[in-house]
Amino acid sequence: MGTSRKLLPVTIVVLTFLITPSYQATTQPDKPLMKAVVIHAYGGPEVLKLENVPRPEPKEDEILIRVVAASINPVDVAIRKGYLAELIGNKFPLILGMDAAGVVEKTGTKISKFKVGDLVYAFFTLTDEGGYAQYVVAKESEAATKPKEVTYAQAAAVPAAGSTAWQVLIETAKLSAGQTVLIHGGSGGVGHLAIQIAKALGAKVIATASTANQDFIKRMGADVAVDYTKTKFEEVAKDVDVVLDMVGGDTLKRSYGVVKKGGIIVSIVDEVDQKEVDARGIRGVEFRASPKASVLEDLTRLIDAKKITPIVLQTFPLSAVARAQEQISTRHTRGKIVFQVADEPKG
Numbered sequence: 001m002g003t004s005r006k007l008l009p010v011t012i013v014v015l016t017f018l019i020t021p022s023y024q025a026t027t028q029p030d031k032p033l034m035k036a037v038v039i040h041a042y043g044g045p046e047v048l049k050l051e052n053v054p055r056p057e058p059k060e061d062e063i064l065i066r067v068v069a070a071s072i073n074p075v076d077v078a079i080r081k082g083y084l085a086e087l088i089g090n091k092f093p094l095i096l097g098m099d100a101a102g103v104v105e106k107t108g109t110k111i112s113k114f115k116v117g118d119l120v121y122a123f124f125t126l127t128d129e130g131g132y133a134q135y136v137v138a139k140e141s142e143a144a145t146k147p148k149e150v151t152y153a154q155a156a157a158v159p160a161a162g163s164t165a166w167q168v169l170i171e172t173a174k175l176s177a178g179q180t181v182l183i184h185g186g187s188g189g190v191g192h193l194a195i196q197i198a199k200a201l202g203a204k205v206i207a208t209a210s211t212a213n214q215d216f217i218k219r220m221g222a223d224v225a226v227d228y229t230k231t232k233f234e235e236v237a238k239d240v241d242v243v244l245d246m247v248g249g250d251t252l253k254r255s256y257g258v259v260k261k262g263g264i265i266v267s268i269v270d271e272v273d274q275k276e277v278d279a280r281g282i283r284g285v286e287f288r289a290s291p292k293a294s295v296l297e298d299l300t301r302l303i304d305a306k307k308i309t310p311i312v313l314q315t316f317p318l319s320a321v322a323r324a325q326e327q328i329s330t331r332h333t334r335g336k337i338v339f340q341v342a343d344e345p346k347g
């Protein structure tokens with residue numbers, strides 16, 4: 001889910017806006033409608049529109065999820081601004097949202113894993129978002145049983161951020177018990193889950209965050225909390241096995257020197273300097289997460305075993321989408337922020 005730094009030329013954005021057809025909701029009155037946050041063009045927060053749109057129909061290999069909660073990720077803002085237009089194209093109207101938790105409303109004919117009424121959560125692909133809505137479709141390969149021990153809002157906080165942390169630490173870096181990991185950005189959506197996943201594995205965790213989040217990252221399980229506003233992390237972290245970089249720039253540059261020979265740096269936000277890693281005998285990987293049901297199932301197990309607790313700082317209604325995206329754009333959100341799309345089902 002990393003973001004390209006290339007902007008669409010303004011002329012293309014304007015042209016796209018001009019040629020976007022008016023939305024079909026008005027021309028297909030027989031289709032069931034739902035509320036969703038839709039964009040008809042890339043741009044500023046003013047392109048975010050809460051509209052009545054046709055409810056999606058699951059294809060044979062999809063489930064339709066009635067969304068109870070959906071999370072807000074930094075990439076949503078990048079998509080809205082058009083930074084990922086090369087990947088996504090101009091397929092307007094576009095419903096944003098990389099993940100959601102809810103109840104299976106309908107199943108395609110080829111679905112065998114889920115049935116109507118199942119409680120699920122899902123992580124969508126970058127070319128197929130849709131969580132900012134009352135209903136969304138997902139493939140079986142993108143969904144898993146929702147953890148029972150947490151609310152839908154907490155569950156919705158997990159798919160994109162938790163899968164990223166899992167895929168970096170476990171699948172890419174192969175972090176194991178007794179190893180040391182340095183997590184830059186430990187208090188954010190990915191970071192607070194990464195700390196808990198690493199601790200569940202039995203690793204030693206050094207995490208960085210600002211002054212206000214020092215207690216928070218310790219509560220998440222960090223063995224060593226570094227206040228990056230006061231202390232250079234390289235004075236504290238030395239010879240680590242793994243670095244998870246969620247900051248990039250100067251932080252990434254200064255991180256090469258803290259990794260032991262044979263160790264690995266995984267950046268989810270920036271390009272790794274291949275010369276630098278080769279010279280130091282370490283590995284460097286630029287990573288982009290993708291949906292995998294097996295990862296969600298593993299996360300469900302850890303959450304239900306109370307090894308991971310997703311933290312939701314704040315919930316928003318869909319109507320407050322501009323405010324929610326403003327908050328995630330600060331790059332200083334503690335834990336996750338989530339849309340409460342429907343009331344939490346009882347029981």
Ligand SMILES: NC(=O)c1ccc[n+]([C@@H]2O[C@H](COP(=O)([O-])OP(=O)(O)OC[C@H]3O[C@@H](n4cnc5c(N)ncnc54)[C@H](OP(=O)(O)O)[C@@H]3O)[C@@H](O)[C@H]2O)c1
Binds near residue numbers: 189247334
């Ligand atoms: N490649 C991928 O697949 C992928 C997947 C998910 C996310 N991402 C990217 O990874 C980044 C993090 O995602 P997120 O969802 O965790 O974002 P987030 O919830 O906005 O969290 C960002 C965190 O970064 C911390 N931070 C800011 N500046 C820092 C610095 N100089 N040093 C250390 N920490 C700093 C903030 O903590 P303080 O408030 O304490 O400063 C904040 O908690 C975003 O850029 C996102 O786009 C990429």
